[in-house]
Amino acid sequence: MSKMHVKLTVNGREVEGLAEPRTLLIHFLREDLRITGPHIGCETSHCGACTIDMDGKSVKSCTVFVAQADGADITTVEGLTNPDGSLGVIQEMFKEHHGLQCGFCTPGMITRAHRLLQENSAPTEAEVRFGMAGNLCRCTGYQNIVKAILASADMLNAAKEAAE
Amino acid sequence: MNEMTPPSSEERAKGLKGLGSARKRVEDVRFTQGKGNYVDDIRLDGMLFGDFVRSPYAHARVKSVDKSAALALPGVVAVLTAEDLEPLGLHWMPTLAGDKQMVLADGKVLFQGQEVAFVVAEDRYIAADAVELVEVDYEDLPVVVDPFKALEPDAPVLRDDLAGKTEGAHGPRRHHNHIFTWEQGDREAAEAVIAEADVVAEEMIYYHRTHPCPLETCGCVASMDKVSGKLTLHGTFQAPHAVRTIASLISGIAEHNIRVISPDIGGGFGNKVGVYPGYVCSIVASIVTGKPVKWVEDRMDNLMSTAFARDYWMQGRIAATKEGRITGLWCHTTADHGAFDACADPTKFPAGFMNICTGSYDIPVAYLSVDGVYTNKAPGGVAYRCSFRVTEAAYFIERMIEILALKLGMDSAELRRINFISKEQFPYHSALGWEYDSGDYHTAWDKALAAVDYDGLRAEQSERLKAFKRGETRKLMGIGLTFFTEIVGAGPVKNCDILGLGMFDSCEIRIHPTGSAIARLGTISQGQGHATTFAQILASEIGLSADDITIEEGDTDTAPYGLGTYGSRSTPVAGAATAMAGRKIRAKAQMIAAYLLEVHDDDVAFDVDRFAVKGAPERFKTMKEIAFAAYNQPIPGLEPGLEAVSYYDPPNMTYPFGAYVSVLDIDVDTGVVDIRQFYALDDCGTRINPMIIDGQIHGGVTEALAIALGQEIVYDDMGNMMTGTLMDFFIPTSWETPNYVTDFTVTPSPHHPIGAKGVGESPNVGGVPCFSNAVHDAFKSFGLTQTHMPHDHWRIWRTAKELGLHG
Numbered sequence: 022m023s024k025m026h027v028k029l030t031v032n033g034r035e036v037e038g039l040a041e042p043r044t045l046l047i048h049f050l051r052e053d054l055r056i057t058g059p060h061i062g063c064e065t066s067h068c069g070a071c072t073i074d075m076d077g078k079s080v081k082s083c084t085v086f087v088a089q090a091d092g093a094d095i096t097t098v099e100g101l102t103n104p105d106g107s108l109g110v111i112q113e114m115f116k117e118h119h120g121l122q123c124g125f126c127t128p129g130m131i132t133r134a135h136r137l138l139q140e141n142s143a144p145t146e147a148e149v150r151f152g153m154a155g156n157l158c159r160c161t162g163y164q165n166i167v168k169a170i171l172a173s174a175d176m177l178n179a180a181k182e183a184a185e
Numbered sequence: 186m187n188e189m190t191p192p193s194s195e196e197r198a199k200g201l202k203g204l205g206s207a208r209k210r211v212e213d214v215r216f217t218q219g220k221g222n223y224v225d226d227i228r229l230d231g232m233l234f235g236d237f238v239r240s241p242y243a244h245a246r247v248k249s250v251d252k253s254a255a256l257a258l259p260g261v262v263a264v265l266t267a268e269d270l271e272p273l274g275l276h277w278m279p280t281l282a283g284d285k286q287m288v289l290a291d292g293k294v295l296f297q298g299q300e301v302a303f304v305v306a307e308d309r310y311i312a313a314d315a316v317e318l319v320e321v322d323y324e325d326l327p328v329v330v331d332p333f334k335a336l337e338p339d340a341p342v343l344r345d346d347l348a349g350k351t352e353g354a355h356g357p358r359r360h361h362n363h364i365f366t367w368e369q370g371d372r373e374a375a376e377a378v379i380a381e382a383d384v385v386a387e388e389m390i391y392y393h394r395t396h397p398c399p400l401e402t403c404g405c406v407a408s409m410d411k412v413s414g415k416l417t418l419h420g421t422f423q424a425p426h427a428v429r430t431i432a433s434l435i436s437g438i439a440e441h442n443i444r445v446i447s448p449d450i451g452g453g454f455g456n457k458v459g460v461y462p463g464y465v466c467s468i469v470a471s472i473v474t475g476k477p478v479k480w481v482e483d484r485m486d487n488l489m490s491t492a493f494a495r496d497y498w499m500q501g502r503i504a505a506t507k508e509g510r511i512t513g514l515w516c517h518t519t520a521d522h523g524a525f526d527a528c529a530d531p532t533k534f535p536a537g538f539m540n541i542c543t544g545s546y547d548i549p550v551a552y553l554s555v556d557g558v559y560t561n562k563a564p565g566g567v568a569y570r571c572s573f574r575v576t577e578a579a580y581f582i583e584r585m586i587e588i589l590a591l592k593l594g595m596d597s598a599e600l601r602r603i604n605f606i607s608k609e610q611f612p613y614h615s616a617l618g619w620e621y622d623s624g625d626y627h628t629a630w631d632k633a634l635a636a637v638d639y640d641g642l643r644a645e646q647s648e649r650l651k652a653f654k655r656g657e658t659r660k661l662m663g664i665g666l667t668f669f670t671e672i673v674g675a676g677p678v679k680n681c682d683i684l685g686l687g688m689f690d691s692c693e694i695r696i697h698p699t700g701s702a703i704a705r706l707g708t709i710s711q712g713q714g715h716a717t718t719f720a721q722i723l724a725s726e727i728g729l730s731a732d733d734i735t736i737e738e739g740d741t742d743t744a745p746y747g748l749g750t751y752g753s754r755s756t757p758v759a760g761a762a763t764a765m766a767g768r769k770i771r772a773k774a775q776m777i778a779a780y781l782l783e784v785h786d787d788d789v790a791f792d793v794d795r796f797a798v799k800g801a802p803e804r805f806k807t808m809k810e811i812a813f814a815a816y817n818q819p820i821p822g823l824e825p826g827l828e829a830v831s832y833y834d835p836p837n838m839t840y841p842f843g844a845y846v847s848v849l850d851i852d853v854d855t856g857v858v859d860i861r862q863f864y865a866l867d868d869c870g871t872r873i874n875p876m877i878i879d880g881q882i883h884g885g886v887t888e889a890l891a892i893a894l895g896q897e898i899v900y901d902d903m904g905n906m907m908t909g910t911l912m913d914f915f916i917p918t919s920w921e922t923p924n925y926v927t928d929f930t931v932t933p934s935p936h937h938p939i940g941a942k943g944v945g946e947s948p949n950v951g952g953v954p955c956f957s958n959a960v961h962d963a964f965k966s967f968g969l970t971q972t973h974m975p976h977d978h979w980r981i982w983r984t985a986k987e988l989g990l991h992g
Binding site: 041043044048051052055056057058059060061062063064065067068070097098099101102108112113115116117119121122123124125126127128131149150151153154155156157158159160161162163164165166167 | 225
């Protein structure tokens with residue numbers, strides 16, 4: 022099958038490559054770019070393990086062709102670590118509040134939480150639960166994930182206030 | 186504090202982050218950054234991808250397989266069928282239950298989704314294309330999906346390979362679709378008690394078929410190095426050493442030439458214990474092609490072929506005096522194992538620990554029989570977050586208690602209380618052969634009922650019922666009670682083995698000269714946080730900070746032999762080995778300390794992180810100092826170094842227990858369930874890390890919620906699997922999952938070195954009956970005795986309709 026040229030920005034870095042038009046974005050990220058944070062859990066958009074941030078929206082990269090991502094600005098969980106290599110606020114809060122166990126859903130969860138808190142910087146618990154409902158976890162029962170996201174919101178808001 | 190005051194023992198102990206510390210997990214720095222290393226993240230040079238051609242039929246003859254079109258597709262390297270595997274003797278493989286299973290269809294297929302051919306290609310897309318090009322000619326055969334019909338005299342013969350075999354792995358077979366009959370207890374005595382009893386409750390309790398469905402599916406990368414003759418197998422294995430031994434036995438490759446590595450595993454829940462055709466085909470394909478071969482299931486593959494759980498039809502009778510004292514229990518179970526018996530139970534327990542079905546109650550006489558049956562469904566019978574059928578047993582007894590309470594007109598909380606095994610009876614010998622190690626059920630029960638204000642809940646429920654009858658509300662309130670006893674930590678080698686492999690476990694510790702350490706275990710974490718908690722056990726045993734101890738698992742070339750992680754066995758068995766190996770380190774450290782302090786061995790005592798001279802605590806050597814001396818100071822009569830290994834064969838199982846209460850509001854018109862409250866009290870003996878215990882409870886109860894309220898594997902009469910995606914197979918989201926309240930009591934195990942019992946599976950075992958009992962409780966005033974799970978919206982609506990609640 023003939024390949025097409027794609028060019029996109031991933032975690033602030035411009036990347037390009039050749040891919041068949043049918044190549045899924047998740048496979049391009051994981052196999053061509055070796056960005057293996059986003060995982061494959063269902064291939065039907067249900068589980069959210071493959072969640073990435075694409076042009077300011079949470080997207081399940083298992084059901085997007087890389088062709089559709091040509092020119093897009095993408096952030097994965099790898100891009101949410103601080104530039105000095107320390108954990109970003111949401112990553113730190115997941116650790117602090119035991120918001121993960123096997124870790125397989127975690128990259129998608131954190132990437133989705135990142136967008137959720139951009140959309141709503143001070144969500145209620147119900148808003149977090151509703152906003153995260155596209156990401157499945159089999160280990161935690163969500164209780165500590167919700168706690169971690171609410172704590173992240175508090176931390177981020179406190180940091181914003183301090184900066185103002 | 187005065188600067189000169191040395192830190193107290195308590196302060197020093199706190200600094201070690203040992204037992205009881207809510208230590209943050211060391212795994213999380215990787216996982217939160219997407220730096221985990223799961224099997225699909227592994228890429229080896231020249232790696233090929235394997236994919237299966239699967240049967241669309243549940244029962245059919247395979248007349249021919251034409252692979253020519255697939256082989257002609259550019260990028261396709263090989264297509265394997267049973268004919269290719271037969272010369273190697275690998276077209277069939279042993280299951281962990283003593284049965285055998287087709288690796289690739291050998292003349293016929295027995296369930297929808299069965300592996301027929303294995304396509305190997307340069308990438309996963311080409312492999313998927315080639316799967317479509319393999320032409321298989323089938324001739325369909327009559328299908329049996331009902332285990333009762335499978336045992337009828339004229340039922341179709343499923344297993345041609347067993348024709349004429351009247352003896353199976355677990356005794357006589359009495360029918361062509363019969364696998365085994367397993368009997369425990371005293372049938373005559375139980376039937377006599379039931380015949381004479383004041384009150385007998387009888388009911389069929391069905392625990393439906395479901396699936397562990399970890400978020401990461403099963404997979405492997407097989408790599409045969411033809412130069413060294415060494416096979417490296419990365420995979421999602423809950424028992425890497427067992428996989429190595431079995432791979433050696435079935436392939437003929439010497440065991441030292443096989444290295445099995447379990448990398449990070451994205452949840453297991455029992456799905457990743459067994460040996461699957463994908464592993465065998467990947468190994469063969471790597472040998473044939475000389476290249477590494479990766480096979481990773483998609484979700485549909487996972488739900489339709491690798492493992493299922495439950496599918497137990499449990500006919501029960503429970504007898505009691507009119508005062509409610511239980512006098513006997515009888516249970517006959519029909520166990521649907523699918524096309525091959527692929528449970529992962531210890532050999533002597535073909536129905537797992539189903540004989541824990543007397544539960545938490547002092548039942549003097551009991552009898553259990555289990556018939557294993559073949560049907561045209563996926564093979565298995567794995568323990569989904571459960572120690573070998575304990576969850577079936579707990580569901581059975583906790584439903585029977587509720588049904589008996591109805592019959593007696595008693596409150597079921599009280600019925601439980603008067604029948605609990607009392608504290609003084611431990612160690613308690615059950616009528617079905619177990620020795621319960623320790624328990625204090627009454628204390629836990631009283632604490633739980635007080636915590637939820639049980640009497641207040643019942644009063645509220647009664648008001649609600651009146652309001653419902655007055656037409657003021659359409660919501661009924663259900664209170665779910667459960668008291669469960671788990672049996673985990675398999676197990677004593679004298680009666681626990683899998684395919685002859687004894688179920689001990691192990692730990693090997695090396696202390697480094699500067700006083701840090703590495704410990705390797707025979708287990709493998711799939712999210713349980715072993716790297717965090719096993720370091721805590723060691724920190725308390727050897728007096729080094731948990732932060733200075735690396736825990737490594739999953740590489741059979743480096744880890745000591747062990748039987749892996751499932752059945753809540755890591756803490757009871759490998760945790761015990763860890764403590765025992767730590768004690769060996771400490772014993773040598775004591776001799777070194779005494780030498781350095783110039784006193785007799787008996788004159789020094791261990792104090793948190795040091796050995797000090799008895800009566801002179803200011804004269805001490807820290808474990809760090811001792812470690813350095815162990816390597817670098819000649820000590821007469823002692824070899825240099827500070828290492829230890831322990832292989833721990835547990836003297837008994839451990840018996841964690843718990844008291845759960847749930848409160849549901851149920852809309853009779855829509856069947857929608859609102860989980861108002863869930864309280865979980867767990868007693869897992871000594872608590873290693875309370876944060877991780879709470880996390881296990883939250884997750885396990887959520888899996889229980891799924892199973893009780895919606896999750897099932899469904900087949901139609903043709904054997905079509907109807908629940909192959911997460912659209913159809915229910916997994917709760919954050920939206921329908923409640924917050925849980927956790928609580929505990931501590932009754933240490935008397936035979937475990939640190940008194941720990943294991944906890945990971947308790948919430949599933951206790952949670953399922955707790956939710957189900959609440960649904961039943963809501964409808965009991967309208968005459969509901971028993972209705973089968975899962976209690977999804979439709980079934981609840983139907984129950985309400987059948988009970989005449991829709992007017």
